Amino acid sequence: MMISAQQACIIVLELHEGSTRDGHPERFVIQFCERSADGDYWIIRCNTEDCVVHGRTEYCYVGVNAYLVEVNTGALETVASCFSVEEYLQDKKDLDVAAGRSYILTPSFSRENQDAVINLRKKLACSYPDSFALLVGPGRQWFTGKRRHIEEVQRLLAREGIATSIELHAELQGAINIGPETWHFDAVLKALSKRRINLCEVGQ
Structure with a gap:
């Protein structure tokens, strides 16, 4: 009733x-x-x-x-x-x-996409090897959090020519947890740089 x-x-x-x-x-x-x-x-x-x-x-x-x-x-x-x-x-x-899984923002391009890699490298002001680290294996898990926050980050990245996808994963592999503080591109770029630095430290 x-x-x-x-x-x-x-x-x-x-x-x-x-x-x-x-x-x-x-x-x-x-x-x-x-x-x-x-x-x-x-x-x-x-x-x-x-x-x-x-x-x-x-x-x-x-x-x-x-x-x-x-x-x-x-x-x-x-x-x-x-x-x-x-x-x-x-x-x-x-x-x-999600049913217990996590929303993950991942790049929707690979290291073979030269134009996309060059754009990513320029935005992050990093080397090609550092850019590649964000495009393979666990490094592809960029951000996690509430889907609506991730969707906003996705829109901000798209405006800068960085194409991404939202996926559901059962396991987190180092993705940065984001919230409403990433409401502008500079904040997103800072968070992505943190993810890149974390990957470089793990690789050392």
Whole structure:
């Protein structure tokens, strides 16, 4: 039996039952409730009655973006304010697809592609042997992390003529873990240089 919007809202409100502020009971009310794009969750936002109804922002609770109630089970999850609901749900889907494996960004060209190798070498300001190390064996595992972060890095590299692929691997072999800090090309280049240096140190 599917959880209705009303039932989902009750689940969220029950979470706040017994809440107090300065020793006095505090009532919470629903601000927003709608189904997620894929229909799997109710997306619900709630806050104190003083904030929502009476506009007293000093009574607003922060730290939570939204609550998710799974439509089929009623399971409740909390989305922190540092994430959008869309990002949170995308990460969940990507983890399900990965099934315990890791997302890896790898070059989609080999050392035989002379133009691509020359471009990579110039961007990294390194020797040909150092470039080759990033194109063979474990060295092809450049970055790992959340798929959406890797996709952003892939776009940044593509703009610089560096073609890559996103693969799923059961084992990590030295790939650099990246996050939202790699939002511009210089940061990506620094991370890739770190991967290159690590490979050179292993080869010594």
